[in-house]
Amino acid sequence: MADRITLQVARYRPDAGPEQTFQEYEIPCRKEWSVLDGLNYIKDHVDGTLAYRWSCRMGICGSCGMNVNGEPKLTCGTFLSHCGSGPVRIEPLRNFPIIRDLIVDISDFMRKLVSVKPWVIRAIEKPLSEGEYRQTPQQHDEYKQFSMCINCMICYSACPVYALDPHFIGPAAIALAQRYNLDSRDEGNAERMDVLSQHEGIWDCTFVGECTKVCPKNVDPAGAIQRYKLSAALDTMTSFFMPRGGR
Amino acid sequence: MTPTHDVVLVGGGGAGLRAAIAIAESNPRLSIAVVSKVYPMRSHTVSAEGGSAGAIAPDDSIDEHAYDTVSGGDWLSDQNAVEAFVKEGPEELLRLERWGCPWSREPDGRIAVRPFGGMKKKRTWFAADKTGFHMLHTLFQTSLKYTSVVRYDEWFVTKLLVDEGRVQGVVALEMATGKVEAITARAVIVCTGGCGKVFPFTTNANIKNGDGMALAYRAGVPLKDMEFVQYHPTGLPFTGILITEAARAEGGLLINKDGYRYLQDYDLGKPEPTPVLRTMELGPRDRLSQAFMKEVAKGRTVDTPYGPVVYLDLRHLGEKLIITKLPLVRELCLEYENLDPITELIPVRPVVHYMMGGIHTDINGATPLAGLYAAGEVACVSINGANRLGSNSLTELLVFGARAGLAAAEHASTQKDVGPAVAAQAKDEQRRLQDLLGKTGGRERIAVLREEMQKTMEESAGIYRAADSLSRGVAKLRELQERYRNVLIEDRSETFNTERTAALELSFMLDVAESMVNSALRREESRGAHQRTDFPARDDRRFLAHSLTRRGSDGSAQVDYLPVTITRWPPAERVYGR
Numbered sequence: 001m002a003d004r005i006t007l008q009v010a011r012y013r014p015d016a017g018p019e020q021t022f023q024e025y026e027i028p029c030r031k032e033w034s035v036l037d038g039l040n041y042i043k044d045h046v047d048g049t050l051a052y053r054w055s056c057r058m059g060i061c062g063s064c065g066m067n068v069n070g071e072p073k074l075t076c077g078t079f080l081s082h083c084g085s086g087p088v089r090i091e092p093l094r095n096f097p098i099i100r101d102l103i104v105d106i107s108d109f110m111r112k113l114v115s116v117k118p119w120v121i122r123a124i125e126k127p128l129s130e131g132e133y134r135q136t137p138q139q140h141d142e143y144k145q146f147s148m149c150i151n152c153m154i155c156y157s158a159c160p161v162y163a164l165d166p167h168f169i170g171p172a173a174i175a176l177a178q179r180y181n182l183d184s185r186d187e188g189n190a191e192r193m194d195v196l197s198q199h200e201g202i203w204d205c206t207f208v209g210e211c212t213k214v215c216p217k218n219v220d221p222a223g224a225i226q227r228y229k230l231s232a233a234l235d236t237m238t239s240f241f242m243p244r245g246g247r
Numbered sequence: 248m249t250p251t252h253d254v255v256l257v258g259g260g261g262a263g264l265r266a267a268i269a270i271a272e273s274n275p276r277l278s279i280a281v282v283s284k285v286y287p288m289r290s291h292t293v294s295a296e297g298g299s300a301g302a303i304a305p306d307d308s309i310d311e312h313a314y315d316t317v318s319g320g321d322w323l324s325d326q327n328a329v330e331a332f333v334k335e336g337p338e339e340l341l342r343l344e345r346w347g348c349p350w351s352r353e354p355d356g357r358i359a360v361r362p363f364g365g366m367k368k369k370r371t372w373f374a375a376d377k378t379g380f381h382m383l384h385t386l387f388q389t390s391l392k393y394t395s396v397v398r399y400d401e402w403f404v405t406k407l408l409v410d411e412g413r414v415q416g417v418v419a420l421e422m423a424t425g426k427v428e429a430i431t432a433r434a435v436i437v438c439t440g441g442c443g444k445v446f447p448f449t450t451n452a453n454i455k456n457g458d459g460m461a462l463a464y465r466a467g468v469p470l471k472d473m474e475f476v477q478y479h480p481t482g483l484p485f486t487g488i489l490i491t492e493a494a495r496a497e498g499g500l501l502i503n504k505d506g507y508r509y510l511q512d513y514d515l516g517k518p519e520p521t522p523v524l525r526t527m528e529l530g531p532r533d534r535l536s537q538a539f540m541k542e543v544a545k546g547r548t549v550d551t552p553y554g555p556v557v558y559l560d561l562r563h564l565g566e567k568l569i570i571t572k573l574p575l576v577r578e579l580c581l582e583y584e585n586l587d588p589i590t591e592l593i594p595v596r597p598v599v600h601y602m603m604g605g606i607h608t609d610i611n612g613a614t615p616l617a618g619l620y621a622a623g624e625v626a627c628v629s630i631n632g633a634n635r636l637g638s639n640s641l642t643e644l645l646v647f648g649a650r651a652g653l654a655a656a657e658h659a660s661t662q663k664d665v666g667p668a669v670a671a672q673a674k675d676e677q678r679r680l681q682d683l684l685g686k687t688g689g690r691e692r693i694a695v696l697r698e699e700m701q702k703t704m705e706e707s708a709g710i711y712r713a714a715d716s717l718s719r720g721v722a723k724l725r726e727l728q729e730r731y732r733n734v735l736i737e738d739r740s741e742t743f744n745t746e747r748t749a750a751l752e753l754s755f756m757l758d759v760a761e762s763m764v765n766s767a768l769r770r771e772e773s774r775g776a777h778q779r780t781d782f783p784a785r786d787d788r789r790f791l792a793h794s795l796t797r798r799g800s801d802g803s804a805q806v807d808y809l810p811v812t813i814t815r816w817p818p819a820e821r822v823y824g825r
Contacts, residue, residue: 058583060575077582113388119346
């Protein structure tokens with residue numbers, strides 16, 4: 001690989017004008033460097049004004065999602081050595097309002113997350129003195145993959161339905177609702193179903209499965225959505241499913 | 248209008264969220280603000296891997312957990328705090344089970360526990376090797392159901408408001424807009440975690456800048472035991488990404504360049520084919536990191552472009568165990584080292600991981616400043632003494648997060664409203680932050696100052712220290728403080744100005760770094776993670792005591808001492824593997 005590479009980085013600052021522009025930076029290209037390392041090189045040594053989020057640099061905090069050459073990625077886990085000879089185009093995640101440069105506004109997701117009640121709901125709680133609720137490894141496996149979501153927003157960025165209909169509750173929030181629905185300790189299925197059913201956008205999901213393809217943590221939100229649709233359909237066969245069944 | 252709450256939490260990681268839930272449950276009428284510079288689920292608790300200790304196995308007892316903790320801490324732990332910790336730990340972990348934490352289970356559905364370094368029994372609860380991630384998301388998602396918890400996401404706290412001898416709130420910068428506001432409160436709990444980024448090579452996330460430690464220090468609150476810095480023995484070279492101790496608990500072996508299990512040469516026991524508790528690879532982190540340094544001196548490590556390494560060997564554990572119990576280890580090795588631990592050796596070296604020291608608190612998280620509380624890594628209660636045992640910190644943030652929450656709630660209920668003087672302080676702080684943005688003539692790049700600080704810390708306050716290197720560190724940090732006055736800020740925008748916040752973080756780190764080198768220079772003994780080549784023995788006569796570092800009026804660090812609380816375990820020799 002070459003020892004230098006060019007990054008084309010999207011810039012946007014609302015107080016400097018309404019347009020997004022691209023700025024090119026030629027930087028050293030080291031074989032260990034992630035795209036995030038490249039951005040940090042720019043920030044530290046070339047241009048202190050570049051703004052982006054990052055924190056853990058090990059793919060678990062979910063901060064550093066960006067579009068890299070058109071694909072939504074965690075930049076800490078995407079390596080410059082895999083980007084050919086460049087240039088590498090780095091843009092903010094799609095489908096969100098841009099706050100500044102590579103930073104997007106995710107407050108819509110934060111509201112949607114609360115709306116699906118992502119916590120254990122039970123009618124009666126047994127006292128702590130009686131110990132744990134038993135949960136076999138098989139029961140654990142039922143919801144395990146949906147509990148792996150790091151809220152990185154990459155699935156929202158890839159989702160064609162969310163792109164068209166911002167009311168769509170979206171892949172990660174539905175996956176997290178399913179995470180609790182499928183947990184043997186939880187009894188909140190019906191309550192969450194009510195919430196999800198109010199969001200008609202879900203019926204527009206055509207199972208293109210973009211969300212599942214791009215997920216850096218191998219969560220299958222598309223599967224969660226299909227599963228949810230099926231149970232919602234069975235629950236409300238007459239009042240809800242039929243009028244839309246032909247879509 | 249100034250937003251006002253009963254309790255303001257600075258930081259929304261494990262400790263902060265546990266505190267918020269404790270307050271919300273104990274008194275639903277109290278208004279709680281969680282002010283965090285990142286969205287709570289981005290907090291660094293997310294990166295914790297191996298597990299969280301709590302004695303529940305039939306052959307275990309809380310007394311044994313206490314003894315392991317006290318001996319692991321080289322007798323610098325306050326034993327009354329340790330006793331509360333081991334007693335309340337299991338209930339806290341069970342409470343998390345109620346809230347949905349996906350703890351790994353035995354085939355019959357009971358909670359599973361695994362061995363961990365320095366622990367004589369299996370008592371570490373785990374969620375595969377993503378324990379911190381699952382705990383944080385469980386706490387965050389559970390916190391969402393309490394309407395009394397108001398979040399200030401991506402608000403950066405720059406100052407504590409103090410008047411009439413009590414804390415009355417904070418000043419915070421809304422990062423998206425640049426707006427600076429006072430958020431007033433009757434009690435404040437600082438839960439901002441550690442400060443690994445004062446060192447060049449650390450497992451810590453970019454956000455770990457000692458913000459809360461510096462906020463308290465500047466408000467006149469002492470920092471305790473800051474000389475005790477934990478190096479985790481197994482970090483990946485270059486990135487510093489942590490390979491969890493659970494890898495050794497499951498049977499991973501540490502070998503040098505000759506394939507030799509070198510820990511047997513350092514009074515850690517004999518090599519056995521399977522893990523033996525409190526022995527060899529399951530010794531405490533301080534001793535393992537020190538053994539590595541001695542291997543370097545003997546020329547028995549492997550040189551790489553990122554420094555000397557030894558190897559962690561998991562190959563004999565087999566694919567099934569690695570995939571079910573250590574999936575993150577494999578993921579990280581594949582992604583960041585381009586190797587598969589099922590078939591290849593993992594290069595590792597010691598890496599700065601955790602601060603035993605922090606804001607001086609009592610057993611309820613209360614600091615000497617009325618209304619100010621602290622919990623989690625930012626605080627020093629102290630249960631960890633001179634060396635923390637792996638898997639005690641996640642339990643600590645639950646136990647002391649809850650305790651601090653309850654104590655702050657109680658305090659807030661008895662306090663009168665915020666006084667008028669804080670408005671003027673907030674105005675001054677607004678002006679200071681504005682000036683930073685409009686600053687001209689700066690010539691010192693943030694990254695240059697930061698790198699010099701990090702290099703200084705590694706050279707003066709690394710695994711082994713001595714008076715001469717520490718003295719050079721003290722002088723160099725003074726110089727960097729001076730140079731910081733000329734810091735260069737190119738970014739003039741009010742909108743998400745990460746250069747301004749990076750400058751503020753650097754300033755926090757410089758203060759914290761000074762407290763570390765000064766307390767390390769004054770402690771003329773070797774204990775736990777603090778190893779002085781010029782004072783190689785533990786000295787209980789002079790130093791069975793916590794250091795307390797206060798900030799002098801000229802900004803210098805002033806160190807004095809506080810006796811350790813001993814209840815049932817008189818100081819003795821630390822024994823591993825025999």
